[in-house]
Amino acid sequence: MITLLEARNIGKRFGGLQALSDVSLTIRKGEVYGLIGPNGAGKTTFFNVLTGAYTPDGGEFVFNGSELPSGKPHKVVGRGIARTFQNIRLFRDLTALENVMAGHHIRTRAGIWGVLTQNRFTREEERLTTERAYELLRYVGIERFADVVSKNLSYGDQRRLEIARALATEPQLLALDEPAAGMNATETGQLKQLIQQIRNDGITVMLIEHDVKLVMGLCDRVAVLDFGSKIAEDVPAVVQKDEAVIAAYLGGGKHAN
Amino acid sequence: MNELVAAVPWLGKRNPTAARWLIILVAIAAPFIAWQFGRSWVRILDFALLYMMLALGLNLVVGFAGLLDLGYIAFYAVGAYTFAFLASPHFDVHLPFWVILPLGAAFAALAGVMLGFPVLRLRGDYLAIVTLGFGEIVRIFMLNLNYPVNITNGPQGINMIDPINLFGWDLSRNIRIGEDFTIHSLFLYYYFFLAAVVASIIFIQRLQISRIGRAWAAMRDDELAAKAIGINTRDMKLLAFALGATFGGVAGALFGAFQGFVSPESFSLMESIAVLTMVVFGGMGNLAGAVVGAFVLALLPEILRDVAVPLQQTLFGHVLLDPEVLRMLLLSLAMILMMLLRPAGMIPARARYCHDHHLSHHLNNTPKREAAK
Amino acid sequence: METLIQQFINGLVIGSVYALIALGYTMVYGILGLINFAHGDVLMVGALVALQTMLFLMGMAPGMSPLVMLAIALAVAMVICMLLGFTMERLAYRRLRNAPRLAPLITAIGVSFLLQTLAMIIWGRNYHTFPQLISTTPLQPIPGVFVTPVQIAIVVVSALLMVGLLLLVNRTRIGRAMRATAENHRVASLMGVDTNAVIALTFVIGAALAAVAGVMFASNYGIAHYGMGFMPGLKAFTAAVLGGIGNLGGAMLGGVVLGLVESFGAGYIEHLTFGFLNSSYQDIFAFIILGLVLIFRPTGLLGERVSDRA
Numbered sequence: 001m002i003t004l005l006e007a008r009n010i011g012k013r014f015g016g017l018q019a020l021s022d023v024s025l026t027i028r029k030g031e032v033y034g035l036i037g038p039n040g041a042g043k044t045t046f047f048n049v050l051t052g053a054y055t056p057d058g059g060e061f062v063f064n065g066s067e068l069p070s071g072k073p074h075k076v077v078g079r080g081i082a083r084t085f086q087n088i089r090l091f092r093d094l095t096a097l098e099n100v101m102a103g104h105h106i107r108t109r110a111g112i113w114g115v116l117t118q119n120r121f122t123r124e125e126e127r128l129t130t131e132r133a134y135e136l137l138r139y140v141g142i143e144r145f146a147d148v149v150s151k152n153l154s155y156g157d158q159r160r161l162e163i164a165r166a167l168a169t170e171p172q173l174l175a176l177d178e179p180a181a182g183m184n185a186t187e188t189g190q191l192k193q194l195i196q197q198i199r200n201d202g203i204t205v206m207l208i209e210h211d212v213k214l215v216m217g218l219c220d221r222v223a224v225l226d227f228g229s230k231i232a233e234d235v236p237a238v239v240q241k242d243e244a245v246i247a248a249y250l251g252g253g254k255h256a257n
Numbered sequence: 258m259n260e261l262v263a264a265v266p267w268l269g270k271r272n273p274t275a276a277r278w279l280i281i282l283v284a285i286a287a288p289f290i291a292w293q294f295g296r297s298w299v300r301i302l303d304f305a306l307l308y309m310m311l312a313l314g315l316n317l318v319v320g321f322a323g324l325l326d327l328g329y330i331a332f333y334a335v336g337a338y339t340f341a342f343l344a345s346p347h348f349d350v351h352l353p354f355w356v357i358l359p360l361g362a363a364f365a366a367l368a369g370v371m372l373g374f375p376v377l378r379l380r381g382d383y384l385a386i387v388t389l390g391f392g393e394i395v396r397i398f399m400l401n402l403n404y405p406v407n408i409t410n411g412p413q414g415i416n417m418i419d420p421i422n423l424f425g426w427d428l429s430r431n432i433r434i435g436e437d438f439t440i441h442s443l444f445l446y447y448y449f450f451l452a453a454v455v456a457s458i459i460f461i462q463r464l465q466i467s468r469i470g471r472a473w474a475a476m477r478d479d480e481l482a483a484k485a486i487g488i489n490t491r492d493m494k495l496l497a498f499a500l501g502a503t504f505g506g507v508a509g510a511l512f513g514a515f516q517g518f519v520s521p522e523s524f525s526l527m528e529s530i531a532v533l534t535m536v537v538f539g540g541m542g543n544l545a546g547a548v549v550g551a552f553v554l555a556l557l558p559e560i561l562r563d564v565a566v567p568l569q570q571t572l573f574g575h576v577l578l579d580p581e582v583l584r585m586l587l588l589s590l591a592m593i594l595m596m597l598l599r600p601a602g603m604i605p606a607r608a609r610y611c612h613d614h615h616l617s618h619h620l621n622n623t624p625k626r627e628a629a630k
Numbered sequence: 631m632e633t634l635i636q637q638f639i640n641g642l643v644i645g646s647v648y649a650l651i652a653l654g655y656t657m658v659y660g661i662l663g664l665i666n667f668a669h670g671d672v673l674m675v676g677a678l679v680a681l682q683t684m685l686f687l688m689g690m691a692p693g694m695s696p697l698v699m700l701a702i703a704l705a706v707a708m709v710i711c712m713l714l715g716f717t718m719e720r721l722a723y724r725r726l727r728n729a730p731r732l733a734p735l736i737t738a739i740g741v742s743f744l745l746q747t748l749a750m751i752i753w754g755r756n757y758h759t760f761p762q763l764i765s766t767t768p769l770q771p772i773p774g775v776f777v778t779p780v781q782i783a784i785v786v787v788s789a790l791l792m793v794g795l796l797l798l799v800n801r802t803r804i805g806r807a808m809r810a811t812a813e814n815h816r817v818a819s820l821m822g823v824d825t826n827a828v829i830a831l832t833f834v835i836g837a838a839l840a841a842v843a844g845v846m847f848a849s850n851y852g853i854a855h856y857g858m859g860f861m862p863g864l865k866a867f868t869a870a871v872l873g874g875i876g877n878l879g880g881a882m883l884g885g886v887v888l889g890l891v892e893s894f895g896a897g898y899i900e901h902l903t904f905g906f907l908n909s910s911y912q913d914i915f916a917f918i919i920l921g922l923v924l925i926f927r928p929t930g931l932l933g934e935r936v937s938d939r940a
Binding site for chain 1: 460468469471472475478479484487489496612
């Protein structure tokens with residue numbers, strides 16, 4: 001049981017609102033870790049702080065034994081954490097293939113000189129990026145849409161594309177923000193399979209979700225946030241019965257469809 | 258190149274190979290055709306090529322990277338004045354062309370980085386105004402740096418700039434072939450500039466279909482998402498500024514040598530806006546758009562000048578709108594109408610950011626591979 | 631000491647003009663998030679229209695009192711500029727309210743250019759002498775310090791207009807509608823505010839102020855020409871950012887501060903740079919300030935107020 005990510009006393013405030021207070025949790029390598037809680041509990045804020053979109057007011061993250069840089073999203077990706085967004089942020093005017101290829105940017109090195117001269121290294125890298133992108137599209141199941149401009153894809157396919165793009169950054173930890181939002185039961189089932197496949201292929205997954213059934217069936221462990229604080233962290237079966245958790249959800253939050 | 262080919266009306270889509278040859282033919286024959294109308298038209302073509310280079314460079318900054326630079330002409334000025342300093346009687350320095358050109362490019366790139374660094378995190382409209390300010394500052398310095406130490410010779414500018422000399426071959430001299438055949442220097446300049454523009458197009462095409470081009474496209478589309486997949490947007494913006502500036506600087510050096518004379522007048526805000534209009538008119542973000550936009554908007558005012566003046570004479574007895582005003586009118590209307598009616602530009606081609614692939618060979622029964630390596 | 635006071639006065643005068651123009655920029659930015667690039671050129675139109683009116687009146691009724699002539703010219707200029715502002719918004723900017731971010735800005739640049747070109751066509755390229763109908767004979771309230779009645783008039787009129795605007799925005803119903811729209815269009819319209827009318831009104835008020843500023847500017851320097859709006863426009867925008875964009879008080883403060891900095895700067899620049907730079911560089915100050923503000927305190931001195939664009 002190796003710890004992959006440790007959050008220590010993360011705090012974040014926006015003006016008068018304490019969005020996160022003293023949140024600490026541990027994610028182990030190879031697990032699927034869920035982050036749940038009523039709306040406004042601070043889950044997406046946690047993601048944003050983790051990935052460097054916000055700087056924390058207190059605490060730090062330790063990833064693979066060393067501290068994560070705060071406030072520098074691209075560096076966090078470089079260290080191996082990739083995320084998707086709650087309301088899908090694809091590069092809408094690029095094709096699906098180009099979106100995924102863009103994800104591979106950080107793992108490639110060709111520079112101006114290489115581009116200008118089209119030397120062997122550059123051409124090889126480009127070929128590799130293209131191959132990889134096709135593979136990933138196939139992996140998530142949308143290969144036939146490779147040349148479709150991403151804004152023209154269906155909602156479910158767009159979500160899958162975003163995951164493929166995140167995978168292109170070769171992450172060790174994949175952070176998914178409400179990946180099942182807006183999906184029906186079939187699509188959710190397919191998503192569950194995909195996430196399990198990703199985990200089986202060696203990538204740790206962290207997800208924010210409201211779909212309780214999905215979370216309970218998929219996650220190895222779950223943390224619950226409420227009003228910016230962590231109120232529970234354990235296996236799903238235990239968390240489900242926790243009184244504080246039940247109290248937090250009564251009067252808010254969605255249930256399994 | 259492909260986008261340019263596809264842009265050819267009627268032929269472009271039906272027979273791309275024929276369209277490609279047509280473009281090549283026109284490009285080579287253009288000066289000869291222009292010569293028929295008068296020597297000055299070849300000169301105008303030469304300037305049109307310089308504008309093409311500028312439009313290509315600005316397209317990098319505005320179209321690819323999404324940064325509205327309103328002071329772009331400052332880089333043109335840097336290139337031109339560098340050439341003037343290093344190849345004229347002003348300081349009595351006469352370095353060879355192949356030395357000055359990279360120097361001019363380097364200075365322009367440096368200026369681009371210096372400008373880019375502080376302005377990177379500004380949002381779109383502020384960036385525009387600050388870059389405009391930069392352009393103006395450069396112009397003001399050019400205008401006033403003649404006292405107490407005369408560096409730029411102020412409003413009079415620097416003249417008698419050495420022409421382009423390619424290892425002994427002076428482009429400003431006509432070439433005599435036999436008894437009655439002369440190749441005029443304007444033709445020589447044309448083909449030299451054409452080569453430069455073609456090289457630029459090739460370079461930019463390669464940039465577009467590269468990880469850098471994709472990073473710019475991503476950044477332009479959604480900067481937050483681009484950061485979230487690891488793209489260092491600050492460096493990418495700097496790169497765009499520096500490269501765009503380099504194109505401007507090279508074009509400026511060529512301009513200085515060609516015209517033989519530089520003065521702050523040639524580098525006003527109006528010129529920055531003229532180049533921007535070319536990019537917008539043609540279609541921001543795609544290569545063909547910049548080329549076509551520059552070509553049309555560099556040529557059209559000259560054509561109007563030739564047509565409108567005598568036309569007004571006959572109709573009104575005197576000239577109501579002089580050519581300068583016509584040019585400004587044309588450009589401002591082009592800008593406004595384009596944005597209102599056809600914001601994607603005359604050539605709304607979607608730029609490709611990856612090589613043309615045929616999907617078929619990937620849809621074969623290749624086994625599902627692992628996501629992790 | 632006298633020089634100091636003198637520069638202070640000069641700075642205050644030009645600062646008042648900048649403040650008036652800055653108000654137009656800041657109001658439009660506060661409501662639409664758009665830099666109305668063409669705003670400076672509205673100033674130019676105001677000045678030239680006023681000039682034309684004065685010339686007309688001088689020809690038609692040479693006996694008219696200069697102050698009356700000025701008042702009529704001012705009124706005409708304001709009306710024309712208000713129409714201009716309204717048209718600009720209606721024809722060019724309204725369509726682009728939901729367009730991608732660069733489009734409105736580029737269009738504004740086009741409009742600015744177009745205005746200059748049209749002015750060039752109508753009034754030619756020459757610098758026109760602007761009749762200085764308020765006396766320019768300097769008074770000497772303190773020995774060694776000179777103020778002209780024109781300058782006094784400028785400061786007084788600006789102050790009155792600014793107070794008037796603040797009263798309008800903060801104490802009237804329509805002002806409340808403006809503030810609501812500036813906060814959040816969608817919600818304001820849900821509350822029954824006609825946001826289109828409010829936006830049009832904002833442009834119109836800004837244009838009126840610019841017209842007055844144009845007449846003042848031309849009166850102070852005695853010149854008017856087609857390109858006169860560019861620099862003051864740019865500087866006024868800097869002032870608006872300096873004070874905090876979207877913030878009316880900020881625009882006023884920023885304008886005055888910029889005027890003072892320019893005045894003192896032009897006076898001392900030769901000292902400061904050991905003679906390398908002289909007062910012809912004074913336009914640079916505005917740009918440098920803009921750069922510094924945006925880098926170190928982008929929200930401006932008094933804080934920015936931009937709408938939540940839903």
